[in-house]
Amino acid sequence: MTEKKSNPFTDLIFNVIVPSVVLMKLSGQEQLGPVNALLLALAFPIVLGGYELIKHKKFNFISLLGFVSVLLTGGIGLLELDNQWLAIKEALIPGLIGLVVFVSTFTKYPVVTKMIFNDAVLNLSLIKEKLTQNGKLGEFNKCLAQSNYLFASTFVFSSIMNYVLATTIVTSPAGSEAFNEELGEMTLLSYPMIAIPSMLMMFGIFYYVWRSIRRMTNLEANQIFKMQ
Numbered sequence: 001m002t003e004k005k006s007n008p009f010t011d012l013i014f015n016v017i018v019p020s021v022v023l024m025k026l027s028g029q030e031q032l033g034p035v036n037a038l039l040l041a042l043a044f045p046i047v048l049g050g051y052e053l054i055k056h057k058k059f060n061f062i063s064l065l066g067f068v069s070v071l072l073t074g075g076i077g078l079l080e081l082d083n084q085w086l087a088i089k090e091a092l093i094p095g096l097i098g099l100v101v102f103v104s105t106f107t108k109y110p111v112v113t114k115m116i117f118n119d120a121v122l123n124l125s126l127i128k129e130k131l132t133q134n135g136k137l138g139e140f141n142k143c144l145a146q147s148n149y150l151f152a153s154t155f156v157f158s159s160i161m162n163y164v165l166a167t168t169i170v171t172s173p174a175g176s177e178a179f180n181e182e183l184g185e186m187t188l189l190s191y192p193m194i195a196i197p198s199m200l201m202m203f204g205i206f207y208y209v210w211r212s213i214r215r216m217t218n219l220e221a222n223q224i225f226k227m228q
Helices: 008-025 034-056 061-078 083-104 111-115 124-133 137-169 177-217
Strands: none
Touching: 008 034, 008 177, 034 061, 034 177, 061 083, 061 177, 083 111, 083 137, 111 137, 124 137, 124 177, 137 177
């Protein structure tokens, strides 16, 4: 039985669009007020994350960091902490993920290897046989290590951009209506300015690995990938 994966459009709506609209449109005193609007906005990603956990019975490191990120954002707003803490938090989460990806290079299970080079996607037995026959196994392992470094760098990019975005946009005191509106604007802008470029970088890494497999094994795409 194939595991059903979360819908990216659902993730976008509940984690980005709806919370941003709530923060930007319902934070005024004549609507919900800053505190209630912040609590409502944060409830959407928390509820979605809880639903996915109960449904799929999986809770990985990335999910944990996402959950902690939401709670920290709420804490900074509700406790009216200095905005610098928000910028640090925004940079810290992708930075920690990048560190985990980087460190995984020196273990038996690099992240890129687990994501791409697995028997759920590729004909591993045939690929490894061809790599061994062509004397390319060592070279390919270096390719995977380089890909893992590049993958870690995408999170470094996200960390830097998150910090810049937070310090540039969110300048009002935490707990205020303006703070909520700026937080919503930052959340919306983070998708086209950070998430999409990061995804394009990841696709470029995956393409690099696929091209390396094809070049080193002389296999065609229908031989490399498991066709359903």
